Amino acid sequence: MNHLAYRFIFSLLCLYLPIICLSQKVKQPPEKSVWKNIDSLRIAEIEMGKSKFTPFIAPSYTPEMKFLFSAGGLFTFTNDKKNPLLTRSSIPFSVGISSNGSFQLSVRANLYSKGDKVRQVGEFWIKDMPDNYWGVGYSNGRNREQDRNTTGYHRLWWRFYDKIIYQYKTNYFVGVAVDLNKTEASDLNPLMEDDPFILRDGTEIRNSGIGGVFQFDSRDLAVNAYKGMLLDVSFIIYGGLLGGENHFQVLEIDYRQYKKVSPLRRVLAWQVKAKTTFSKAPWTELAQLGSPFDLRGYYWGRYRDESMLFGLLEYRHMFQRKTPNKQGKLESRSGFAAWTGLGAVGQEFYNLRGKWLPNIGVGYRLEVQPRMNLRIDFGLGVKSNALYFSFNEAF
Structure with a gap:
């Protein structure tokens, strides 16, 4: 890891730690003896605005990292004592080491302030790993055999x-x-050394971009919506500002809808997302499928091209208890999700015929904090599958 990566880790801490520290100045809950059980205490602390941390240690499996052993947690807090539950900020993070020698660090933040007038969504990733590159286009991703001498x-x-x-x-x-x-990129295979996109863009690629965002968001809770919709449109221009070396543009359109299908916690959710790049984006920044947040089950980055489109339909079901708990509630903390989806990559949106990739999957949900779930998903793709451990929903 070079010194620039360490500088960005430091920048990330400088960005989020002041917000976290400010969130600690909240009213303390009553003594534990007041509450009948641990679950009551947990809910009471959150309702009174106390910051909460839920740790986890778990194995997972993805096609690109093989067996991954991760440790991390979910940190939530609020700066709004008048509405501490529904506007809680969340920072899930994890650090993992895998069986193929990969290292991964991920931090994802959803921050709310000024009475929800200001929102901040951030991500920070580091991956140091043996990887595979099939080339650009659906045909390469589908037909090229994965091997150290062809993709590694x-x-x-x-x-x-x-x-x-x-x-x-x-x-x-x-x-x-x-x-x-x-x-x-290093230790290239012979096919990569002759790949036209590698020859054009090189193996050390630094990008920086800034752009505008428009959003319509009527969801009741962004990280686990029961109702409402989201339309997010962003256009980012990449160039020499902030140290970038490549000039291109990226347009993303993300539409999500949520509908409660019963008075209980049962939700039908769907998402359609499109991404396209302009002005010869480098091979590393082309639109890709296969992340833990779209077609779960595919190798992340196997399918890449100038444009990408996918759709997902997911049913989310939280169980009910047969008998009330000590609070008199019938709501269980366990549930499940099942989804199906379809995606494609290509040079243009109007020319995706014959390039579609199906996706199905099922997952377990455990509510570790009110409306905050531990997510365990198993997804299937074409000759590919993956098992994911994460916090909050994929979309």
Whole structure:
């Protein structure tokens, strides 16, 4: 890991730690003896605005990292004592080491302040791993055999992404997004050394971009919505500002809808997302499928091209208890989710015929904090599958 990665870790801590520290100045809950059980205490502490941390240690399996052993947690807090439950900020994070020698660090933040007038969504990733590159286009991803001499290489990658938006009217937001990232590819296989995109863009690629964001968001809770919709449109221009070396643009359109299908906690959710790049984006920044947040089960980055489109339909079901708990409630902390989806990559959106990739999966949900779930998903793709451990829903 080079010194620039360490500088960005330091920048990330400088960005989020002041917010975390400020959140500690909240009213303390009553003595534990007042509450009948641990679950009552847990809910009472959150309702009174106390910060909470839920740790986890778990194995997982993905096609790109094989068996991954991760440790991390979910940290939540609020700066709004009048509405501490529904506007709680969340920072899930994890650090993992895998059976193929990979290292991964991920931090994802959803922060709310000024009575939900200001929102901040941030991500920070580091991956140091043996990886595979099939080339650009659906045909390469589908037909090229995975092997050390055809797809294998080593990748060191980090990314810092931050989006800050302001609510100027009920449910309407505008703001800015910043994206800084770098990829270092080494130990290339013979096919990669002759790949036209590698020859054009190189193996050490630094990008920096800044752009605008428009959002309509009527969801009742962003990280686990029961109802409402989201329309997010962003356009980022990459160039020499902030140390970038490549000039290109990226347009993303993300539509999500949520509908409660019963008075209980049972929700039908769907998402359609499109991404397209302009002006010869480098091979590392082309639209990709297979992350833990879209077509779960595919190798992340196997399918890449100038444009990407996918759709997901997911049913989420939280169980009911047969008998009330000590609080007199029938709501269980366990549940499940099942989804199906379809995605494609290509040069243009209007030419995706014959390039579609199906996806199905099922997952377990455990409510570790009110409306905050531990997510365990198993997804299936074409000749591919993956098991994910994470916090909050995929979308």
